[in-house]
Amino acid sequence: MKKLVLLGGGYGGMRILHRLLPNQLPSDVEITLIDKNPYHCLKTEYYALAAGTISDQHVRVSFPEHSQLRTVYGEVTGIDREKKVVLLKDGESIPYDDVVIGLGCEDKYHNVPGADEFTYSIQTIDSSRKTYQKLNNLGAGETVCIVGAGLSGVELASELRESRSDLNIKLFDRGKIILSSFPERLSQYVQNWFQEHGVEVINGANITKVEPNVVYNHDEPITCDVVVWTAGIQPNRIVRDMDVEKDPQGRVILTKHHHLPNDKHVFVVGDCASLPHAPSAQLAEAQAEQIVQVLEKRWNNEPLPEEFPPFKLKGVLGSLGKKAGFGVLGDRALTGRVPRLLKSGVLWMYKYHNG
16 A cells, blocks of 8 residues: 655645545555644634634534545654654654645744743644633733734734723734735725724834733833734744755745655645745645645656646635625735625635535
8 A cells, every 4th residue: 555644634734635535546545644633723713713702613624534544643753754754752653655744834933032932822723722711811901912913913913802892902013004015005904993993003013022921122111911922934843853955934945746856755735835925725725736636646657747837826815803804816905894704705615615
């Protein structure tokens, strides 16, 4: 039996599984999925879990079941490419013929002293649960500082405002205006939404240090009760420790067929892969589609595609609570209720097709 091992049941891993199962997997191929959690997690919804507006079960989707799929629950500690085995924390070794690394990302603290020690996170389901508990145990009138006003920070701040109208929320943004990489009309809409809903947006921020209940902006202390960090990501530690070529963001340089240049049996999908777009769930899924094509061609002893077409991403959708949102579809900026409804529809379709 040929052994395909998937490290991580994220968006890329799930797309590979659903493309191969139940009928596209050759009878002589066995898949082993390794994940710390016994379910796929909807990472794009962690902000709502942390804010307390959805329950834990809303961000969980069961892994598929199949006679040729084995699921192993454990923590990956390394990959021995010479022996072609994946190493687990409990000492177990999982052999592979092909391995797809989809271990996701971690918070990047940009060498800010105290940031890793004194802030909360929404990068994993476990950290989001801890953040939920901390935020929703706060007393009335207490202050939450959210560092980083990208998509995650914006959605967390707006959802928390809807969940806890009694809290003081400060959102720290490095740009002159929030979401500055988006069209100006959209950025201004989001900035105005926060102003109207009592969220203080601190533009031009530069967090230089974090201490217990204190965040320093340009070295000026700001007292708060909780700090949540949403100011950047980096590849998983396993990938950071790999002795392979990487781009300036620490993501792995790959061939056009999405494997290591010097090892055609090691693929990387999602947040850890160096791709011509910012990491996202739909990018991981688009990449996974091409990885499946490569695997199927190899299994059938057919020549690999000469080139793949460029990734076609549909756009970006974000929420501002339950009734408003924003997004970019193609070249068109959307604001208000429509993008919020679109996002809810996309989420429903994803859960329907994968659940």
